Amino acid sequence: MSSYEARFKVWRGDEQGGDLRDFAVEVNEGEVVLDIVHRIQATQAPDLAVRWNCKAGKCGSCSAEINGRPRLMCMTRMSVFDPAETVTITPLRAFPVVRDLVTDVGFNYQKAREVPAFVPPAGLGPGEYRMFQEDVDRSQEFRKCIECFLCQDTCHVVRDHEENKRAFAGPRFLMRVAELDMHPLDEAAETGLDRGRAAQDEHGLGYCNITKCCTEVCPEGIKITDNALIPLKERAVDRKYDPLVWLGSKIGRRTP
Known part of the structure; x- marks a missing residue:
């Protein structure tokens, strides 16, 4: 499967509260979760806040919880998920939320x-x-x-x-x-x-x-x-x- 449309739930909000928002996004072969977050920023939610830097698994910036498991978004390949499932991305739960996927560490x-x-x-x-x-x-x-x-x-x-x-x-x-x-x-x-x-x-x-x-x-x-x-x-x-x-x-x- 070279490309398909996937369903995502991404947490939007700040320290006052927030909720999960639904997104339908194109996924291409070889992409990682961080690619999808960038596509959401580029096409649907330009104000989505996310912390990232190297996109090579060496800076530790893009930490988040993906389907409830703490992971690096840049090292989590979309191929590990069933194309039919909804992928949920939320901020690190142990730390205060600044905005969207960015937490105060x-x-x-x-x-x-x-x-x-x-x-x-x-x-x-x-x-x-x-x-x-x-x-x-x-x-x-x-x-x-x-x-x-x-x-x-x-x-x-x-x-x-x-x-x-x-x-x-x-x-x-x-x-x-x-x-x-x-x-x-x-x-x-x-x-x-x-x-x-x-x-x-x-x-x-x-x-x-x-x-x-x-x-x-x-x-x-x-x-x-x-x-x-x-x-x-x-x-x-x-x-x-x-x-x-x-x-x-x-x-x-x-x-x-």
Whole structure:
């Protein structure tokens, strides 16, 4: 089928409220949902608000919910839908609506600022860091994040409980804490910062019940739950309850 007319329902409105509007749009072979949204803008609703940038799945701007599932519009091919079905596009549910498909994701930038930065080793300059390749590879997985915030949107702790947002950083930023906590060159502990304790006490690690919904929607295929959140939970519990780990934390390092 080279082209056909598809039925769409697109949410229109603002912070005061809105509803789904019906559109009949031509779909051509090889197109993605973002193509259709642009066609709706060009032919039927020029004031339709949508956020996008690269159209290559690398900027994370065009996040939305398509048939109820958080996705990138530029990476969701129309071929995955039955031509007879109605495709529904709505804004990310976890964040306040600005207008139409655009949401205010400022919550995520606030949480990013709350995560203390990498603490470099004392006495080492740029280009002097040395790490095992396996440590580089482990950290590199998390650095693939494009900050589309689909994981934040689908996490029910954020999505269904507005009151949790103050105390819970969400999977994207707990993953950042985990990355720094396992980084062999991070010397946060030397400054008195226990990243595991901070994850538990300040970033709400205990709220996460590892349902893996964040991993399921990640467009970069990052194993957020298995490789970041679960190991971080294990280390946090060890530091708090394992007597040998606790004792080891009280013994200072010998300095040459």
